[in-house]
Amino acid sequence: MRQRRRFSWACACLLSLGQGCGGTQPTASQSAICAALSSNQTLLSANATVQCGGQDGRWSDYAAPQPGAVVTVGAEDDIATLVRLANALEVPFLLQSGANGWADTFALDTRGLVLDVSQLKDVAFNEARSQVAFQAGVLIEDLVAAAWQNNARVATGTCNCVSVLGAGLGGGLGRGAGLYGLGLDQLLAVHYVDAEGRQRTVTNASDADLWWAIKGAGPNFGLVTSVVYQSYAVAQADNTAWTGLLYFNDSAIEDIVGAIDRLALEPEMQLDFYFTQGLVAVLPFYLGDEATGRAKFASVLDIGPELDATAVTSYDAWNAAGDAFCAKGGRKPSYEANLQTLDPTAWRQVWDAYSLFYETYAEANLTTLLTECYSTAKMQEIGSAESAYPWRDIKCYSIVIPWYTSEALDAAANAFGQEVRSILSASSGTDAFSAYINFAHGDETLAEVYGDSLSRLQTLKKTYDPNGRLNQWFPLS
Ligand SMILES: Cc1cc2nc3c(=O)[nH]c(=O)nc-3n(C[C@H](O)[C@H](O)[C@H](O)COP(=O)(O)OP(=O)(O)OC[C@H]3O[C@@H](n4cnc5c(N)ncnc54)[C@H](O)[C@@H]3O)c2cc1C
Incomplete structure (x- = not known):
């Protein structure tokens, strides 16, 4: 039998009304969803919590949903209960899990409800x-x-x-x-x-x-x-890979991009590369031993990195290089283009645009260009009949992430993001511009996202x- 008890009302509920945290209940001026939840406090499971008003803590504050209430559900049943309640009140709702989605398609206003599932961890x-x-x-x-x-x-x-x-x-x-x-x-x-x-x-x-x-x-x-x-x-003993960052001088961009373009990625291989903090970095990944990994990525290594931080790494640490990108908060209106080819001339233009933005706006010094490249053979073998995912033949996905704090920079950041995306899409080697739904900005046509x-x-x-x-x-x- 599911336990039921009263929710804990977060301070933010009353802070959002400018009333401080002295009380424990929402008031009549709260959103309809908050009022409904306050008048029926046995509706949800024991561990559910309710916060009235907006929320912080998303990966990007740019175009982030600002709901009337956030319920952190305590059990899967709560989700069904809340959807029925929101429907009865004609309130829009959104499930939130990692809070990383950056697209500007959220249409949740202050009437709306976020169902935060971050406690559902089984x-x-x-x-x-x-x-x-x-x-x-x-x-x-x-x-x-x-x-x-x-x-x-x-x-x-x-x-x-x-x-x-x-x-x-x-x-x-x-x-x-x-x-x-x-x-x-x-x-x-x-x-x-x-x-x-x-x-x-x-x-x-x-x-x-x-x-x-x-x-x-x-x-x-x-x-x-x-x-x-x-x-x-x-x-565990077999669950290791050779991976780690290689740092290059920016004079090597054309060589790096050309080498990646020519690299036939085998199923055990994957590669990311970055422009970040004024640096050029490549992150090769080989599911196997170091000597074979170095041989597979010889065309990149031969360019001569200034620093080689690769090592044999256990599975539980493979994702560590991405942790810096996980930092929550700040404004990050990001744009992406799917790429079949990487054109060295275009990437020099991208570097120039990146350097200009990065150097002009001191607060945007975490701005990053991230490109992920994959072996597509297995994805294509599974095939599109199995799922609605439309981009199984795409080799690389390039994302530009302007990263800053002041709203005043939004216009310049969006112009920069769109400029980079248009340079990349013009040289993408694809028949038409397309974007992966999870990396897209939200201004694309539905056909560009769903293919x-x-x-x-x-x-x-x-x-x-x-x-x-x-x-x-x-x-x-
Ligand atoms: C730092 C960072 C790294 C990333 N790395 C990768 C990567 O390696 N590979 C990759 O493919 N993508 C990656 N992405 C993109 C990522 O897949 C999307 O941002 C994704 O939408 C995030 O899901 P979330 O649950 O973390 O975020 P949320 O903002 O909570 O969710 C995003 C959207 O997905 C919906 N959603 C989430 N969970 C569910 C669910 N259980 N049921 C129904 N709808 C749901 C939400 O309602 C929302 O509309 C990355 C993004 C960031 C910010």
Whole structure:
């Protein structure tokens, strides 16, 4: 039997009214959702907490949703309860997990409700370690740590702070992509709350259409509460890779970009490169021993890094190089382009634009260009019939992240981001500009984000969410 008790009302509830933290209840001037929750305090599970008013703590404050209430749910059942309540009150709602989504498509205003699932952290491997069941609040760092402890490996994204499902319902690009495919390719069963607040389970066998749609456009079709996911048994002693940062002088940009463009990435290989803090860095990854890794990436190493910080690294530390990008707060209106080719001349222009922005605005000194490149063979072998994810043949994804604090810099930052994106897309080697939903800005057309899957997705949206209740993340209706 589920325990029920009163919620704890956060101070922010009253602070948002300018009343300080002396009281314990919201007042009549609160949003309808807060008022409803305050008048029915046994609605949710024991560990649920309610905060009235806006929120902090997202990865980017730029275009961040500012709801009337944030409920940190204590159990999966709470999600269904809250969706039914929000629907009854005609209040928009948004599930929030890792709080990293940066797109400006959130349409949640101060009437709205955020369902924060960050307390839902259960993870359980089966005995064979071929499957893992986990809840919506599980971050990549949580799942990797659990897999490591269980002598297993899972295909997740590469940044610790991102929720496995936030990334995985749109794609889920990570170091396992070459061997195992995308995060969404790992899904075996999805438990979710539908637009009407009903708890459901979907698998390929139960509903092939919804199964296809949820894998690529998940947030448009349900609030996923927990899943069963593939896992791969690997003993800790064998679960290592050669990886680490290589730092170069910026005079080497054309050589680096040319070498990466020509590099045929094998399934065990992955590579990121960065312009960050005025530096050029490359992060090779090879799932195997150092000597073979160095041989596979010889064309990059031969350019001559000024510093080589690579080493054989255990699975539980593979994502450490990305931790700096996980820092929450600040304004980061980011833009991305999918790339098939990398053009050295274009990348020199990008460096010049980056240097100008970085040097002109002192407060923007964390501004970063991040490019991730993958072996696509496994993703293409799985194929588009299996999911709505449309970009299985894309080699590299380039993201420009202007990073600063003052709103006054928004116009310059957006102009810089758009300039870089247009240089990259003009030299992308793709037939038309496209962007990965989880890296896109929000100003793209739906076709640029959903590709050839768009029309089928829009048809399915009419069946599964006819009233457009799940319309916060690149809405299909
Ligand atoms: C520092 C950083 C590193 C990143 N690294 C990677 C990477 O390695 N690979 C990659 O593929 N992407 C990566 N991304 C992009 C990331 O996948 C997206 O930002 C993703 O949307 C974040 O999900 P979240 O749950 O962390 O954020 P949130 O803001 O909580 O969620 C983003 C959107 O997804 C929806 N959502 C999240 N969970 C669920 C759920 N359980 N059910 C339904 N909808 C849900 C939310 O409602 C929201 O609309 C990175 C982003 C950042 C900021």
